[in-house]
Amino acid sequence: MSEDAIAAKSWPLAARAPGKCILFGEHAIVYGKPELVLAIDLYAQMGIREASSLSLNGDRRPLEHNPYLRAGVDHFGAAAIPLELRVTSRIPRAAGLGSSAAFCANLATAFSAAAGGCSRAELHQRSFLIERSAQGVGSPGDTAAAVAGGYLALNDSAGAPLWEITDGDRQWDVHRIGDPGWIWVVAYSGVPRNTADAVRRVAERLAAPDGPRLLDELEEVAHEGISAVEHEDRARVGALLTRNQGILRQLGVSHPRLEALIDALGPATEGVKLTGAGAGGSVVGLPKVGREQECVRSVAHAGGLAFIVRPAREGAQLIGAPS
Numbered sequence: 001m002s003e004d005a006i007a008a009k010s011w012p013l014a015a016r017a018p019g020k021c022i023l024f025g026e027h028a029i030v031y032g033k034p035e036l037v038l039a040i041d042l043y044a045q046m047g048i049r050e051a052s053s054l055s056l057n058g059d060r061r062p063l064e065h066n067p068y069l070r071a072g073v074d075h076f077g078a079a080a081i082p083l084e085l086r087v088t089s090r091i092p093r094a095a096g097l098g099s100s101a102a103f104c105a106n107l108a109t110a111f112s113a114a115a116g117g118c119s120r121a122e123l124h125q126r127s128f129l130i131e132r133s134a135q136g137v138g139s140p141g142d143t144a145a146a147v148a149g150g151y152l153a154l155n156d157s158a159g160a161p162l163w164e165i166t167d168g169d170r171q172w173d174v175h176r177i178g179d180p181g182w183i184w185v186v187a188y189s190g191v192p193r194n195t196a197d198a199v200r201r202v203a204e205r206l207a208a209p210d211g212p213r214l215l216d217e218l219e220e221v222a223h224e225g226i227s228a229v230e231h232e233d234r235a236r237v238g239a240l241l242t243r244n245q246g247i248l249r250q251l252g253v254s255h256p257r258l259e260a261l262i263d264a265l266g267p268a269t270e271g272v273k274l275t276g277a278g279a280g281g282s283v284v285g286l287p288k289v290g291r292e293q294e295c296v297r298s299v300a301h302a303g304g305l306a307f308i309v310r311p312a313r314e315g316a317q318l319i320g321a322p323s
């Protein structure tokens with residue numbers, strides 16, 4: 001697991017960071033409630049070297065097209081530095097699987113190394129502020145996973161304290177949770193979605209009379225889910241995933257394509273739910289032992305793309321220079 005500092009290094013640089021899936025507590029985390037997030041072994045890689053002008057995968061006006069890059073270069077005061085960035089990724093974009101957090105973590109890792117290095121806590125704070133500034137909303141769960149790897153609980157007393165993250169007067173505690181050694185399935189619906197739109201939609205829904213009750217239920221499920229993972233109780237985790245999905249449905253962030261994937265995965269999993277902002281994107285399920293390939297086939301029949309994933313042990317890392 002990654003708790004080491006980022007060393008000082010000069011250009012050219014390359015970094016690699018994992019994607020993530022949220023197991024419990026998406027949306028509720030925005031309101032200071034608990035969340036359990038898992039860094040998954042789908043990675044994005046970024047190579048950066050000095051060049052005659054700024055470009056991203058050949059795009060010579062990337063700041064106009066990529067708000068995350070804009071936020072990153074603004075954060076590091078680096079807009080004037082001509083750099084060539086190359087990104088390759090196994091994480092589907094706009095799928096709720098952490099591609100933007102991995103992008104921000106890679107950018108922060110490379111720029112922090114070029115600026116003299118930093119602690120891992122500082123790397124996380126930087127990655128989060130870049131993502132938040134680009135999205136305008138959100139919590140640090142995704143960037144915590146991209147930077148730290150493994151299972152992480154936010155705003156819950158379980159596990160070992162790792163970091164406290166602040167944004168103005170808001171604060172989140174990040175704790176490391178032990179790995180129960182399980183294999184997970186995530187499946188992308190092919191329907192892209194926008195985190196900020198979904199967060200705004202949920203804010204409107206929570207303003208309804210039953211909003212506080214829904215938020216309380218999300219909180220309870222997340223606390224129980226974190227405890228169930230800690231106790232390696234697969235059946236309980238499965239039941240809680242299903243219960244969490246029921247609440248997300250009431251919040252209005254499910255989608256017919258997600259429901260089709262959930263139905264397809266039902267028989268071969270202990271439980272399954274949407275993961276991330278919803279309204280499209282992906283689902284996550286805990287396959288029954290030995291039935292992972294059945295999950296892949298069922299998802300394909302339902303028109304989705306499944307990945308069998310394990311925890312990413314490493315968070316964002318420098319991985320040597322691009323040639």
Ligand code: PMV
Pocket residue numbers: 022025026027028029030095096097098137138139140141142195198199275276277278281
């Ligand atoms: O961007 P996504 O799909 O991983 O959604 C993140 C989870 C939310 O709780 C909806 C937003 C946030 O920043 O916590």
